[in-house]
Amino acid sequence: MFRELYYTFVEFLRTFGALQLFFLRLLSHSPYIIVRRFGLVVHQVHNAGALSLVIIMVCGLFVGGVLGLQGYSNLSKFNAEDAVGAVAALGLIKELGPVITALLFSGRAGTALASEIGLMKATDQLSAMEMMAISPMQRVLVPRFLGGVISMPLLAAVFTVVGLFGAHLVGVTLLGVDAGAFWAQMQNAVEPGDVYEGIIKSTVFGVVASLLAVWEGYNAIPTAEGVGRATTRTVVITAISILILDFMITAISI
Amino acid sequence: MNDATDNLIEIRDLDYTRGRRQIFRGLNITIKRGQITAIMGPSGTGKTTLLSLITRQLRPDRGSIVVDGIDVSALNQKELYRFRRRFGMLFQNGALLTDLSVFENVAFPLREHTKLPNRLIRHIVLTKLHAVGLRGAADMMPSELSGGMARRIALARAMVMDPDILIYDEPFVGLDPISMGVIVRLVRQMNDALGISSILVSHDVQEIAAVADCSYLIADGKVAASGSPDELSNTSSEVVKQFMHGMADGPVAFHYAAPNYAEQLLGRDVE
Numbered sequence: 001m002f003r004e005l006y007y008t009f010v011e012f013l014r015t016f017g018a019l020q021l022f023f024l025r026l027l028s029h030s031p032y033i034i035v036r037r038f039g040l041v042v043h044q045v046h047n048a049g050a051l052s053l054v055i056i057m058v059c060g061l062f063v064g065g066v067l068g069l070q071g072y073s074n075l076s077k078f079n080a081e082d083a084v085g086a087v088a089a090l091g092l093i094k095e096l097g098p099v100i101t102a103l104l105f106s107g108r109a110g111t112a113l114a115s116e117i118g119l120m121k122a123t124d125q126l127s128a129m130e131m132m133a134i135s136p137m138q139r140v141l142v143p144r145f146l147g148g149v150i151s152m153p154l155l156a157a158v159f160t161v162v163g164l165f166g167a168h169l170v171g172v173t174l175l176g177v178d179a180g181a182f183w184a185q186m187q188n189a190v191e192p193g194d195v196y197e198g199i200i201k202s203t204v205f206g207v208v209a210s211l212l213a214v215w216e217g218y219n220a221i222p223t224a225e226g227v228g229r230a231t232t233r234t235v236v237i238t239a240i241s242i243l244i245l246d247f248m249i250t251a252i253s254i
Numbered sequence: 255m256n257d258a259t260d261n262l263i264e265i266r267d268l269d270y271t272r273g274r275r276q277i278f279r280g281l282n283i284t285i286k287r288g289q290i291t292a293i294m295g296p297s298g299t300g301k302t303t304l305l306s307l308i309t310r311q312l313r314p315d316r317g318s319i320v321v322d323g324i325d326v327s328a329l330n331q332k333e334l335y336r337f338r339r340r341f342g343m344l345f346q347n348g349a350l351l352t353d354l355s356v357f358e359n360v361a362f363p364l365r366e367h368t369k370l371p372n373r374l375i376r377h378i379v380l381t382k383l384h385a386v387g388l389r390g391a392a393d394m395m396p397s398e399l400s401g402g403m404a405r406r407i408a409l410a411r412a413m414v415m416d417p418d419i420l421i422y423d424e425p426f427v428g429l430d431p432i433s434m435g436v437i438v439r440l441v442r443q444m445n446d447a448l449g450i451s452s453i454l455v456s457h458d459v460q461e462i463a464a465v466a467d468c469s470y471l472i473a474d475g476k477v478a479a480s481g482s483p484d485e486l487s488n489t490s491s492e493v494v495k496q497f498m499h500g501m502a503d504g505p506v507a508f509h510y511a512a513p514n515y516a517e518q519l520l521g522r523d524v525e
């Protein structure tokens with residue numbers, strides 16, 4: 001029993017160590033790709049970012065709307081409906097924008113990355129590249145990783161802006177909060193530090209979500225079943241990691 | 255006696271274990287420069303594994319592999335990539351890149367390794383596609399190709415960098431008789447006209463007899479027989495006869511190692 005726990009723990013440490021090494025390898029190849037092959041990265045930003053845009057905007061709109069509704073009904077108990085803009089903005093910028101975007105990103109783009117890379121491995125495409133003396137690390141993994149890292153903060157920003165629009169739609173247009181008060185309260189409440197926190201979070205989440213997706217795909221067992229399992233693991237592990245990291249970053253910055 | 259310089263690839267005392275299964279024990283193979291060497295053997299004997307070992311996608315447990323005087327296991331990453339640029343390899347299932355068109359697949363090594371102008375790349379790619387009879391498929395995506403077409407495109411890609419050594423893993427599977435004839439002739443022509451050395455893995459005894467200069471039959475982790483196709487078909491060895499004539503009974507087991515058939519059917523192996 002203790003023995004099994006011990007082995008599980010050792011196995012975990014070993015995987016974690018390998019993941020860190022993998023991360024360092026990705027980073028060490030990144031400057032070359034950014035300088036010499038930026039076209040590959042742009043292509044991946046399109047794949048990971050542009051294609052997630054619609055789902056990010058739809059979700060942002062509704063999350064913002066819910067914040068407007070909830071904020072209004074809670075705040076009106078204290079006759080403070082005007083603050084609904086401030087509450088929605090703080091929630092979106094610091095928490096919901098980065099976290100929900102990262103979860104959606106991992107579900108939409110992360111799974112696509114993991115299954116694409118896993119399939120390339122299963123059908124010998126990565127071996128074929130190796131045989132053509134072309135490094136799959138540089139040609140396949142690094143551009144996809146960087147594409148994810150660049151896309152995530154941009155998507156989080158879009159989510160936040162659309163969310164504010166949703167909150168405005170519900171709070172001002174539907175429930176009749178004064179528009180001037182809505183924006184003025186928001187401006188007063190949001191500090192630059194809040195925005196920085198949001199940017200830091202979405203960047204960290206972007207690195208983690210992209211890293212885990214590329215890692216799971218690259219280490220998938222090269223069969224149809226293995227690729228399927230890697231895809232599922234990507235979503236689960238990314239979600240757990242992001243929620244834990246979110247707690248840690250929030251705790252540090254308060 | 256300058257035999258040594260004629261030997262392109264020398265494999266000595268090779269052992270290799272995959273999982274719990276020992277695939278090679280004490281394998282010795284010599285591949286001569288400028289020839290077409292065929293590797294034959296029943297399914298699952300490790301022919302694909304042997305090709306991976308030669309190109310160091312895998313490392314042997316024991317023994318040495320020397321290619322043109324270079325000890326393959328001593329190469330570092332940079333040397334390995336330079337070494338691999340001398341090879342063209344046709345994978346068993348084609349291994350075309352699924353997100354690129356047929357044209358871009360063939361152009362891929364050129365674009366990655368050279369700075370040739372687009373016009374020249376186009377010229378080279380179309381020439382190679384024409385040689386495998388698929389110039390008309392240039393704009394298709396790999397998902398739209400049949401298995402045989404994909405393998406011919408992969409052959410065009412393997413040739414595009416003008417390698418010294420071409421490796422074919424089962425090039426004839428899934429080809430109709432016409433393309434088969436064309437590909438067999440292409441393999442022969444490239445070998446002779448361009449001075450390439452070729453390694454050909456195949457089950458197809460007749461095609462091998464038509465094209466190979468020398469062939470090795472691998473069974474049970476060792477070379478069971480070797481020689482020119484004529485020598486092999488006239489041999490008295492039981493193993494060779496069995497393989498050449500496709501018989502299920504003989505020294506080579508058709509069945510993968512398994513418990514006794516009757517016992518297992520009767521459920522006696524499960525306690």
Ligand SMILES: Nc1ncnc2c1ncn2[C@@H]1O[C@H](COP(=O)(O)OP(=O)(O)OP(=O)(O)O)[C@@H](O)[C@H]1O
Nearest residue numbers: 272273277295296297298299300301302303304346
């Ligand atoms: N990734 C792997 N992990 C473990 N064992 C493997 C792996 N790939 C192949 N094997 C085993 O290695 C042995 C040799 O496989 P290999 O693919 O080299 O055979 P082959 O001679 O090319 O067969 P075929 O003619 O069917 O292509 C097989 O018995 C197989 O079970």
Ligand SMILES: [Mg+2]
Nearest residue numbers: 301302346423
């Ligand atoms: Mg094989």
